[in-house]
Amino acid sequence: MRKLGIGVVAIASTAVLLAGCAGGGSTEEADETTDGSGAVLTVWTDENREPAIEAAAAAFEEETGAKIELVQKNFEDIRADFIAQVPTGEGPDITIGAHDWLGALVAAGVVDTVDLGDKADSFEQVAIDAMTYEGQLYALPYSLETIALIQNTDLVGEEAPATWDDMVAAAQAAGAERPIVINTAGQTGDAYTMYGFQTSFGAPVFLQDDTGSYTTEVGMGGAPGEAFATWLGANGANGTGIISTTIDYDTNNELFASGQAAYTVQGPWAIEALTADGVNVTVNPIPSAGGETAAPFVGVQGFYLSSQSENALLAQEFLTNYLATPEAQKALYEADPRIPAWSELAEEVSSDPIIGGFVASSQNGVPMPSIPEMGSVWDLWNAAQVQIIGGADPVSTWNQMVADVEAAIG
């Protein structure tokens, strides 16, 4: 008798709890498929872009009745999480991402193609090119980013130096403590920041074919690469010492903001730190060190579609009809001011001299390679540059690095 009583109480209380759970659960919602309010699109975003996507989502939710669920993540984590979770069915329908992830995403088979139709013409060509992989468009681009030469106008005026030597001379004439600070991420190396100078010697990381797509052929070897390495060594610890491995991102910005350096090479994201102490700045394209045009990397960010999305039609609809609109692009720009990929908007915001300077720099630039092989390059490339700046023999260190990269990408 007693035992039975316990059992009944146990079952009853479990049932009550379960009923409570079920009431708020999703089982009921799943049945309401006909009135248009049951569908949920999951979108991964980072903190900066969240408010802007929310604005675009509001219109979408109102017109279609579907819901947009924004999941906020660290931008650095999104790539690995997306690759790991999409195949298990746990991934989002749409994610924000950088264009240089594209090769890895395609190799993992986690992204779907996007058809922008006639709207593709509204975007900057370099943005569409960057999001194109083997002839297919895989994402809706929305912003560009690149680095440029930032100069202290109080010290060296607004005039853009044409070459590295002109720049150093101008800085020395102005009596700056350091002519230029360049971030090398300390002992880690930062080939990204150095790339403009490298391309001015005619040594691209990978060669491009006729259509502009990157091949897997390393372009850093040979005489141009050796010339760049020699230049790097000549400005390192055993030479002029202008480029030093003691500079990391924060040191770089602090030295410039305190007026000790006349020039720096940085991206728009650092402007706030660089001008924090009231230094007046102008943004110009990166000067040439080796004679050719300095072409920094251009990064493009955009929205990818999951290949395993359960709501593929809805997701495409949101991308092409709600995010690819002037209003949505403007909202994205205002929430996180980067150079817009939407051409009209880019023209509009170029009236701001700082943004205009970065736009000018991006017009010299090349898209960062999005082929998966690029991932195997960074560490070796960064390390070789640091060694050369630190005093290692430039030519042999550089050639060893090129050989290692070629071995690593097989």
Add this chain to the structure above:
Amino acid sequence: MSVPQEKAAAPAPQLSSPSLTPRGESHARNWRGIGWGFVVKLLLMAVVNAFGIMAAISAVRAESWLVLSVSILLLVAANVVYFTKRALPLKYLLPGLIFLLLFQVFIFVYTAYIAFTNYGSGHIGSQEQAVNAALIQGERRVDGSPTFPLTIIERGGEYGFAIVDDGDVFAGDADEPLSEVDDAVIGAAGNATEVPGWNVVPRAELLTDQALQKTVQSLRVPVSDDPNDGSIRTREGTTGAVYESTLVWDEDAQTITDTTSGTVYSANDRGSFVADDGTALTTGWYVNVGFDNFVRLFTEPRLVQPLLMVAGWTFAFAILSVVLSFGVGLLFALIFNDPRVRGRKWLRTLFILPYAFPAFMSALLFRGMFNAEFGVINDLFFFGAEINWLGDPWLARLAVLWVNLWLSYPYWFLVCTGALQALPADTLEAASLDGAGRFRQFRSIVLPLLLVSTAPLLISSFAFSFNNFTIIYMFNNGGPAIPGAPYALGSTDILISAIYDIAGISGGAADYGLASALSIIIFIIVGAISALAFRQTRKLEEYQ
């Protein structure tokens, strides 16, 4: 309810009152019905059951049968254990056992499983997903194809498209190419709203029915009888365009054929579609590769050489870290255990401070302090000389050891202080009466007795240092790089941070299978050394 009342003494309706239990008798042997404890247990078990059933339901939805069976098994076990009177020890052990199973055993088994696969870049999903991805990548919009307003239509369970081209409506489905439909109505948006012979699918239904979305997404309506003209597909359900597919999947033959070049890609047992000339499709799937990853670790020259180098430093780092920090900690403990030192309590507190600070923060701070040009260490201790601590391999190793010493000696200081205070005072007194000097006392009595209690801690500290990823990663990320080393390994990389580099987890070509294999090897090394060392410490106990 009546039974216990009959048994109880006359004025005692309060069941849980301790005065009712005869002294010296366990309540477990003389249970008196439902008390508050039982109610709490019931509520807790209700919560546990609710969560268990929730997990089971979501496992069913995700069609993950392993998770389903494990959660049902655990749930039944929990109910049986807590609702029977037997199995008393299990009542205490079960929660711990379940956590051990979930967070240790499961992770280890899963790592072992991954070690036998080629899971990594290009081999992430199943074969079906790889085929799906290949077909996506092989389908292109025909150059110059206009975008047509499109409507989803249905006839007898078969779905089709109706497109509007120059005011004419064409309809068709997967089997029947597009053909013109008379008397169709075109709405304000330019799409067909009524198509005779077909039912127009309402947009609300399309957007919310996932199965229908999938059908529409994969629906291809041929433009004409000639397959080379391509077919209409839609991306979002309101517009369509002409697409051509270049890849065809043959499930029986397990091949993908490129119709433009005639190349046949066959599925191989390494999880890729490979053509006769060796070219492979970008996307593969993951397969079991047996002991391949382990064989690669020991035979591939590109891996063996750097791994041996790194393994050497890992042992040096782990041993030196333990010995140095134990030595310094013991020295301070001896000094501050001496009653002649004044203000011992304050000094002890000061010396423990580095231990109270988060280790990764300290590592980051030290990175700044060791900066050759701006670092406080060169400025204060070396008269501003630009000593390149982080750029020179040996100086960097020294710096890492120093930082690790700074972080870990307070631990040994604490442990040794405690152990010293527990030493038998009479033994030491007897030794000093026998004329033993301070050093002799330390060597023959204090140290052996101390080692009995600290040796197991020393072993676990070794295991921890062996895998101390945080300090290496935060302090200098393994740098400076070894010139010409593959995988960008650095002079201070230990095995665990080398795995991080080699596996490509930080970006680039990830190889999780190889990384798992290597971490299993590390587990075996640490396990074997710990087992041997514990066996040795038993000898120490002879002193007691």
